[in-house]
Amino acid sequence: MLLNKASDMVWQSFHHPTDSLVLGQSLMLQHPLTTNVSLPNSSIVSYEFAINASVNYTASLVTYGEPTFTASMVTYGESTASMDPYYVSPILSYVDLEFQKGKFGSFSVPASAKFIQLGSDGHLKAYEWKDPKWEGTDLLPIDPCSYPFACGNYGVxxxxxxxxxxxxxxxxxxxxxxxxxxxxxxxxxxxxxxxxxxxxxxxxxxxxxxxxxxxxxxxxxxxxxxxxxxxxxxxxxxxxxxxxxxxxxxxxxxxxxxxxxxxxxxxxxxxxxxxxxxxSSPISQSSNKNVSSPKYTSVIVGSTLGAIFGVFLICAFIILGFRKGFQEVEEDYLDNMLGMPTRFSYEELKNVTKNFSNKIGEGGFGYVFHGTLPPGSEVAVKHLVGFGAVNKSFVAEVQTIGSINHFNLVSLVGFCAEKFNRLLVYKYMANGSLDRWIFYKNQESALRWQIRKKIIIDIAKGLAYLHEGCNQKIIHLDIKPQNILLDENFNAKVSDFGLSKLIGRDQSRVVTAMRGTPGYMALEWLSSVITEKADVYSFGIVVLEILCGRPNVDKSQLGEDMHLLRLFRRKQEEGLLLDLVDQCSDDMQSNATEVVEMMKVAAWCLQNEYARRPSMSAVVKLFEDSNLLDKWQ
Missing domain, CATH: 3.50.4.10 (Hepatocyte Growth Factor)
Structure with a gap:
């Protein structure tokens, strides 16, 4: 409160709420509740909850850039007078709504409720503590579909x-x-x-x-x-x-x-x-040719089609014979590998996935389906589509993770190599891939700092095992949020080893063709001479994305801000790394100092000279030993 010389109150924060009210606080005219952060596309809309002169309670959708325009979502209160679906601002009145025990205006509130909050989804809820967390009761008894963007942008x-x-x-x-x-x-x-x-x-x-x-x-x-x-x-x-x-x-x-x-x-x-x-995709149209005689046209077309068909048959026989021979060799090779996971038949996996009816994702090499094995365990079945590179990816995946086991690596339950079908069976990860949690979120679903920190450490442990804990050194070569899966407890597992490279313990580096995802690839790829430090660089990019809550390349940003790494290095030089901490999470902002220290570890991993980057085992030790982290800082 702000008092004058006579100790009279001239201003108090209670009259200017943000998104919440506590017991004894009133909602006043011209001082609506406003959501702090809105939908995943938070730059587009926010919500307000206000009262007007008729004691109607009006929840509104606010369009940024048009501050005088709000779109009324619902009116609910004592007056039965209809409201125009668009209104500007409430008429001046002396009506206030005080949040009292068990009531808020004409709303019935749970007696043990401690605060009321307008969520980023537009729902007004009263919260009470039910160990071990706060639980909210919706105060607007209306159809969920009546809330704007209840299903997100373009959702029905x-x-x-x-x-x-x-x-x-x-x-x-x-x-x-x-x-x-x-x-x-x-x-x-x-x-x-x-x-x-x-x-x-x-x-x-x-x-x-x-x-x-x-x-x-x-x-x-x-x-x-x-x-x-x-x-x-x-x-x-x-x-x-x-x-x-x-x-x-x-x-x-x-x-x-x-x-x-x-x-x-x-x-x-x-x-x-x-x-x-x-x-729509461009549709190629055949050009019309002027010919002098329909008779000659028929002969030309018939001869051309016959020749094409003949060449096609010859090529088909050659390709099918080659593929059959290759598949037999490949299948025999997989059968002779030691320590392989379960080999399923195509028919078995078709039954497990209910004829591949529940698609949960897709990527460059095929589709992923949810399934349940006879014991009741849930699995994700990746059905690879294509030849050549796909077969190489399939063999690399089976060969790489078929015989290794680590808590922070995705578990390969089994595989199928039958005729033209190539399928991989993994343990099901209930929370999907990491990118879905750090790039598309609102305030309520944003990951808390401790969860993000644990995910980062889990990724580091998985990579450290690949680089130093296996009989052969394994370089993943495609570390990115889409290849980090999260189980029901948000334990992170490194996945998708289709591009990985196995090298001997005595080899320090390997020459290989360029592979990976642009934006996550280190500079040494230009020379095609690669070490495990290429994974360290990719890890540094992923850490920045987790801490900043945005992708490495964000085309919605302007100029140099489009590239996260460039923006990070500029802010680092200016001493303004706090500006990069995820703005969509209050918890991240509360722990901003610790988050910035984690950014400095990411900077260590992102050095252009690969020899100066740390090993992943050194990063793990740094994260797990707080005393060591303090000394390093």
Whole structure:
């Protein structure tokens, strides 16, 4: 409180809440609750909870950059007067709502509740302590689909859960996929991102019978036809979608929330259609040739097709014979390897995965499916697709981790090498890959500092074992968040050894073709002379991504800030590493000093000269021995 000379209070923090209220605190007009951090795309929207003169309680979606505009999500309170779905600011009044024991205005609150908080998902909850954690009770008894972005950007909210928009014409084209298959409420992403340079290949995905809530909505014309609206949106790169309402054309951009029309509440537009702009793949068209005679045309086409078909058959026989011979040699080779995990038949894995029906991920070499072995243990089955490099990756994976075992390496349960089928069976990791937790998150799901620290140490232990604990030195060569898996307790396991290289204990370095993922590859790849220090460099990049909560290359950033390593080195020179600590986590900010010290260890791993980088065993010792870490600092 701020007092004047007469000890009268002239200002107090209780009148200016952020996202929470405690017992005895009042919510006043013109001082709404505002979420600290919003959805995974936190730069787009935030939420407010306010009161107005009619004692309606209004939760709102706020668009950054347009501070005078809010989109009303729901009105709930004593007055039955309807509210316009868009309003500017509450009318001045003397109505305050005090949070008292068991009540908050007309809301019933649990008697033991200690504070009320507006979450990043727009839910207003009263929290009470139930050992060992705080548990919240939702104060707004409304349909979950009535909250804007309940299913993330471009996610469709349905009674049975969240999904992605699908083509109403059912032509089999998939335009949107979940950001995270295990967490569908994180939203969807476009399979082919919109490209302003390829507008000729853009079309529209129509959705009917839904409610739409855009981050930005502006009227482009009141008289345009549907055809003209489409043409206008296609010619405007900032137009991500448009809505046709009674002859009026509205452009939608900055994100779109979609819900089935049974939902009630926010910005409802029933009986209207929205058209989402999608990027189609270019379709090659055969050029028409002018010929003088249909008779000659038939002869030419027939002869050409016959010749092509003949060459195709000859090549097919040669390739199939070669592949059959190669597969027999490969399968015999795998059978003769000692210490191999269980070998499954293709039919067994087909039954385990229920005919490969539950896809949980996909990558450059194939798809991953969830399955359950007869004893009841859950597994992830990777079905490799392709030849050549895929077969090499398969053999490298089996050969590398088939006979080794470490707590911080993913467990290979078994494999299948049958005819043209190549499958790998791993122990199922309930929390998926690391990138899903550090790049797509909100305040509530952001990993706490101690969990991030443990993940970093787990990765270091796994790499140290590969480099120094095996009979042969194993260089992973593709360390990145997508290849770090997390079990149900957030124990980190290094995975995906398809690009790994085995070298003898007496070898200090190896010459190999360039492999790995751009952004995580050390400078020495330019000479193709590689040591285990290439993994140390990649580890340093991953550590920075974990601590900063952003990818190494972030195209949403401008200029030099797009590249995390470049930004890190600049901030290090300026002594401003605190600026890089993940802003989406209050816990990370509370432990910022310790986080910065971890960044300095990452800098040690990111030196351009590989000989100056530490070994992973030295990094593990540094992390585990606090006295050693203090001395090193």
């Amino acid at each position: 909210c349905l009674k049975e859960g969240c999904s992605c928009p699908v083509d109403a014409n059912e032509n089999g084209t998939t335009y949107f996929k979940p950001i995270n298959y295990t967490k569908p409420d994180l939203g969807c992403y476009a399979v082919s991102p919109i490209s302003c340079e390829s507008s000729i290949h853009q079309s529209f995905l129509e959705l009917q019978g839904y409610n739409f809530h855009p981050v930005k909505k502006y009227l482009i014309s009141e008289t345009k036809t549907l055809k003209e609206c489409k043409a206008l949106c296609l010619n405007n790169c900032s137009c991500e979608a448009f809505m046709d309402t009674e002859g009026s054309c509205y452009f939608l951009s900055g994100g779109l929330s979609i819900a089935k029309s049974y939902s009630s509440g926010y910005g409802t537009y029933n009986d209207n259609s929205a058209f989402i702009k999608v990027q």
